[in-house]
Amino acid sequence: MWCVLLQRRRLHSSLCLMKKLRGKTPAEQRWLTRQLRDPYVKASHDQNFRCRSAFKLLEIDDKFRLLQPGDGVVDCGAAPGAWSQVAVQRVNSAGTDPESPCGTVVGIDLLNIPPLDGAHFLSSHDVTDPATHAKLLELLPNGQARVILSDMAPNASGFREMDHEKLIMMCLSLIDLAEKILQPGGSLVCKYWDGILVQKLQERLSNVFGSVRTLKPNASRKDSSEKYFLARMYRKPVKRR
Incomplete structure (x- = not known):
């Protein structure tokens, strides 16, 4: 039967x-x-995540425990909001667990991000814009985040080297953002595409983070060149006079 x-x-x-x-x-x-x-596409539907990328962050956080109740989190390139969904759950920003402290999740994207309970979304905002930085300082408790997340990527042009360079420049801009909002000891997760500029990015991260490692989550397709840097133990750079 x-x-x-x-x-x-x-x-x-x-x-x-x-x-x-x-x-x-x-x-x-x-x-x-x-x-x-794709089993992750099916699982995202079953678990009401906005897209399969949620499982990349879930795997990273299950292993490294980056997101804790009460944390402030900034999700860069947040649309459609799957990573923010994970962050809301993990830092309790919707207050679903009355026994735990409530965190804060702020998502940023040039695209529109559908509303999500427990998250503040800055749609049609540029991560590199000083006006966006000013809004982050207003929304984050004491103007600081514990974690910066980035799954953002440029629109594919069809020229691999050009797309790689654009994404690396996006990642480098996150180091500037960290200087403004990331609290000492904080963490950064950023996606990159493999290529000749990866070492430059890793060196820049190593200058301001105590630990930098490369990750390839199981939910990241094996035929994709995407990988992630996990940078931890942030230390603000000393400004020269």
């Missing part, structure tokens, strides 16, 4: 896939097939 039911389910899934692929370009077919077969 179970074998028959399993065969029917497989047949139904195959028919649904064929219908969805009908009329699509080869590139669209490849993307849709990958999405439909």
Whole structure:
């Protein structure tokens, strides 16, 4: 009986896939097939996360315990809000656990971010803009964050080296942001694409963080060049007179 039911389910899934692929370009077919077969896409639907990237942060935080109740968190490149969802849960910014301190989550993106209970979203805001920094200082307790998260990336141009350089520059801008809002001992997680400028980024991070390591979460697709730097134990740079 179970074998028959399993065969029917497989047949139904195959028919649904064929219908969805009908009329699509080869590139669209490849993307849709990958999405439909991706266990993290299914899990994100089952657990009400806005996208599969939530599982990258969940894995990182489960291992390193970056996000604690009461923490202030800034999520850069937050749209559509999956990392902010994780942060809200972990730092208790929605106050769902009355026994734990309430944290603060602020998400920033050039795109619109749908509202999320427990998070402040700065849609249509540039992470590098001084006006955005001023708003962060207003929203964060004492103007400081314990953790800066970044899963942001530039729109793909099709030129790998150019896209790599743009993303590295984005990551470097986070070091400037850290100087303004990250409290001593704080942490930074940022996505990068592998390439010739990675060493430069790692060196810059090592100048102001006591520990810098490379991560490749299981939820990060194996055929993707994306990796993450986890930088911990922030120390503010000494300003020269």
